[in-house]
Amino acid sequence: MIQCRSLTYCLPFTCLHSIFNVQTGDEVYSNEEYSHVQIDALSLFLMYLVEMICSGLQIIYNTDERGSKYNNGSTELHSSSVGLAKAALEAISGFSLFGNQGCSWSVIFVDLDAHNRNRQTLCSLLPRESRSHNTDSALLPCISYPAFTVDDDALYYQTLDKIVHKLKGKYGFKRFLQDGYRTANEDKNCRHYKPAEMKLFDGIECEFPLFFIYMMIDGVFRGNPAQVKEFQELLEAVIQSFQSFEGHAVIPKYYYVPADFVEAEQKNHGSQKRFPSNSGRDGMLFLWGQALYNIAKLLVDGLIRPKDIDPIHRYVPRQDQRNVSMRYSNQGPIENDVVIHVALIAESQRLKVFLNTQTPQQVEPIQIWPQKELVKAYCFLAINKKLGLSGRPEGPVDCIGTCKIYRILGKTVVCYPIVFDLSDFYLSQDVMLLIDDIKNALQFIKQYWKMPGRPLFLTLIREDNIKGSRFNPILDMLTAFKKGNIGGVKVHVDRLQVEQNKEYHNSFEELELPKHSKVKRQTSTPNASDLEQQPEISTEEWLLKSTFEILQKFNDCDCLASQAQLASILLRKDCPDFFDRNVIISLLYCVVFTMSIVRLAASLLTKLVDSLAPSITRILVHGKQVTLGLFGHEEIVISNPLSPGVIKDIIYSMCSPHGEREAVLQQELVIHIGWIISNNPELFSGMLKIRVGWIVQAMKHELKIRAGDMPPQDIYQMSPSAVKQLLLDVLQPQQTGRSWLNRRQIDGSLNRTPLGFYDRVWQILERTRNGIMLGGKHLPQLLMVVSYMLERNPELEFQEAVDLHRLVKDAFAGFQKDHSRLDRSEKENNMEAFYNTPALGKRNTSSYLSKAVMIQLLQGEVKPSKDDPCSVS
Structure with a gap:
């Protein structure tokens, strides 16, 4: 069972190491010296494992990334890692680890719901690398060779353009902006950077020619000879300037700016010569770059074809994706128009007759399991004591997993979607929320179902779903089901047996359960009447009892309905002086207003x-x-x-x-x-x-x-x-x-700000010697006004700290003066009218704020410009 988990499940001493000794294969650094929890390294291992097995090799089974851009010890989600994990899961899904000599128990099962969460996460992160990285060259092998993990062409080009625009240099690509790795200003004795140390690396980041090679390979795959030629010429210009190894071109790991040239380079970016890493502390040969260079040369010279280095068909041209069945991925074509098979299951016999549906007993020998029982079955996958594998960690099976038909230990099993799980949290009791969840689940299945056959969506209808005001919304949903379209999703309502003879999506015939273990079957949910609490008391009888007896019963009673009746009886009775009537009112209020007491x-x-x-x-x-x-x-x-x-x-x-x-x-x-x-x-x-x-x-x-x-x-x-x-x-x-x-x-x-607000704040800070003072007033518009004033008047700057509170007060004073003059009334200190004034128009807040900003600016120093042709002496 392969599943992508968060870094909390990764132990440093069990992770694949990032750096190995080329002669012995031993680790070069311990985890204390260099972090090894690298999701992208593990993902590449899985992808190349599949490629090696596909090529006929027999396998004998016996990036911790720097974290955030600031290298301060914190970790974050990276697009490159998530993307490579997605590609690895697609590559290894349904793949036999022993190739043609394998059998059912050597096939890898991938949780498609986890995979789709990776897909959504990746699309949400891109074109950024992470929260702190605007972009990163590590995205190149993610969106291009070897992973080809992005399905959307527009997102691919948007990500690629950002990488090239921001990171491309004369000697290669920077890893990311303000990267201190191997720069002259980096403190070699400290593993993490100090706050604000990133500024020291601005403009002197090392440049890696490796990424020129990735761009060449990408151009070959996508049939872009202009791109291949551009980056081939850039690469040759770099490697010909330095020494070769026995007549062969050497690809350095990176090019760096020596310490003597740092100051000049930071003043004028690109003005100084850089030197290759093989003249420094990183050794002579960089095997990764050298290997990719050989591959790129073979591709460019036409000696090999792209499919020769992509045996698992990770790259499929967009125009061919609709017609290609991807062998090692259940993802299939990118687009589809799936029709979801909906089977209505009634909780009770009464509901079955009323709605003309099926009960769980009627669908036998098919077994209907709740989602939690399927989770238990999943936990037994991939248990292998010899390899030290403990199986899948417990976690919910989401929409895609519950839409499949399973063959488990000789029995046909289907599963209720997770939206029908009776949680002990009260959200599951809101029928309108349930209907929303059903519609969202169907939309998700329509978008991400890529397997053969129709997905099966079991809809469980409970007794309490059709009581009172809940009946009409449920009836509207069932009517939409019958019409074959709900929220733009095509559905087909039919009995469950119709699907029984279709192909199984997953077969766990050889699932090994531990001794004395049994996966329980649940063919129906508890009867709704058993869960309902009826009042245990008679109102007429308890009206005759004393207040003390009623209070005692109230405290001892577990039934909410009975407590409501007892509280109402206490209100009717004349309570003695020692009893606080407000307490009774409060108790009744809590019981009657259900959602408040539930929360x-x-x-x-x-x-x-x-x-x-x-x-x-x-x-x-x-x-x-x-x-x-x-x-x-x-x-x-x-x-x-x-x-x-x-x-x-x-x-x-x-x-x-x-x-x-x-x-x-x-x-x-x-x-x-x-x-x-x-x-x-x-x-x-x-x-x-x-x-x-x-x-x-x-x-x-x-x-x-x-x-x-x-x-x-x-x-x-x-x-x-x-x-x-x-x-x-x-x-x-x-x-x-x-x-x-x-x-x-x-x-x-x-906490909503105008478009471009934070860029404007940065511009203000660049022109303000003592920063910004915010006196407790939230008015983002003011900062936008200040920025516009500075942009239009480059000769001005603030001499003191920008006191926003003072600017607001000055603007309000101007507002008071104008309004008292126009209305012929006395000035009022209440600022509500000022805050209620439109931002634009006649006598708007922007005009008063602009006036206050200009007055403060003109009180400062005006710096003359040498390039200004107009000056008064």
Whole structure:
């Protein structure tokens, strides 16, 4: 079982080493001296393992990356690593490790849901390399030879153009901007850099000719002779300037700027001569570059063809992808128009008759398992004591995995999708959220199902799904199923037996279960009536009892419905003086207003929603950070993927002391944000940090706006689906129905900034000697105004620190003066009218802010320019 896991599962002493001794194969550096947890190295190993077996070789089985760009010990997700992992999983899926001599138990099984998460993560990260790397030359072998991991041509060219534009040099490509590796300014005795040390490497990064060779090979594969010629000439110009080895061209690992030339090079980039690494401390030969050079020469000279170095067909021209069946990948053609087979399964016999569906007993001998039982079966895959393999770690089986038909130990098995799992978290009880999840799952399956045959989607209908107000939404969904189209996805509703004779997607006939172990079968869910709690008391009987007896029964009773009736009885009775009537009202309020008490109970029980960690990871791969904590209180910033246990500790320690229901509400929002940012990332443009507590504050403010003069709705009392819709409404930018004051308040809570805001801040800092002072006022527009003023007046600069609070006060003073003159009224210190003024138009905030900025600029020094033809002496 091959599955890509986070770095927390990688142990340094068990990882493939990055550097080996060429004569002995021994490690060169220990993990203390050089990090070895390299996902891309493991991925390349798997890909070349498949290629070697394909070529007829018999195998006998007996990049830790620098992390962030700042090399400070922190790790982050890298596009190059995720992309190579994706390519490796595609290459090895369904492949026999013993080639033609193998059998069913030597075939590699790849979790396609994990693979598709890799695909989504990669597409979200690209064209960037990571959160701290704008781009990186390591992406070349990822998007081109040997991985060819990007399916989208537009994304490929966007990524390639960024690499060439930012990293191409005279002697090769830089690895990334401000890379200190092997530069003269790098402290060779320190493994990690100090803060701000990156500035020392600006303009003197080493250049690697290896990447010229990758561009040559890429040009051959894609039939681009102009690209091949360009980079071949660049490479030959470099290697001919230096020595050869016994008449053969030598490819240095890199070219560096000597210490004596550093200052001149940083003043004028590209002006100084660079020297090859084989004249320094990295040895004579760089085998990686030398091997690729030989391959590139053979390709360019026509002595070998591209398919000779791509036996597993990683590269398929776009025009051929629809017609090619990829042998070693279940991904198949890039585009398809799949029709999803939907089978309706009723929970009870009554529902089966009412809806004309099937029950689990009627589909026998087919067995229907819940998703959690399939997880148990997966855990027994790849257990091998000789190799020290313990099997697949426990983890949910997602949409693609539950849509397959399995043959397990002689039985045909199908599985309910994960959306029908009855979680102990309350989100699964919201029928509108369930319908949304079903539609999203069908959309995901339509997009990513690449296997032969139709996917099977079992739809479980429970008794409580059709009760009360839930009936109509469920009925609308079933009607859409019958029409054959739901949310733009083609479906075909039929009985389960129709699919029984079709090809199995996965066969685990030789699954070895440990002794005394049994995978349990579940053909039906618990009857809904067994889960319902009926009142245990008679109202007429308990009305005659004393208050003390009622209170005692209330405390001893476990039934929520009975507690509600007892609370109502206590309200009817005249309580004695020692009993606080408000307590009874509070108890009844909590019981009657269900969602509020559900959230409170879930928080008190420290419940954790499923898929919280993957949702945070989805946010992170879009280049955002996440903060957890209440508005106005301490927050924790999450910059890297974390385990569910760590996230649980953070969210309850930050939220529970200040609001008992806040911890579970923020979990809801993280789930919703993870889904929204994957499907509508534009809603989060301008936000570098997703501050969940502040988003809650924005949602509360929106409820106040909607309520007007009436009391606002309690967000904790809203259903999860209503909370999701409120979140979507708040995230919509520039809603015309909001006043300018409300827009600014909500944008401030969301931490949303104008387009190009952070670039403008950088420009201000470059022209401000003492930095920027922010006096507690959130007004991003002001910084944009300051930047425009500096851009239009290059001769001006701030002599002192930019005090934003003072600029806002000066602008407000001008606003007060004008309005008191026009209205013939006294000045007011209330700034609400100023904040409610439009940004553009007559007497707008921008005009007052611009005036304040110019006044402060003109109070400083004006620097004359020698190139300015106009001057007064």
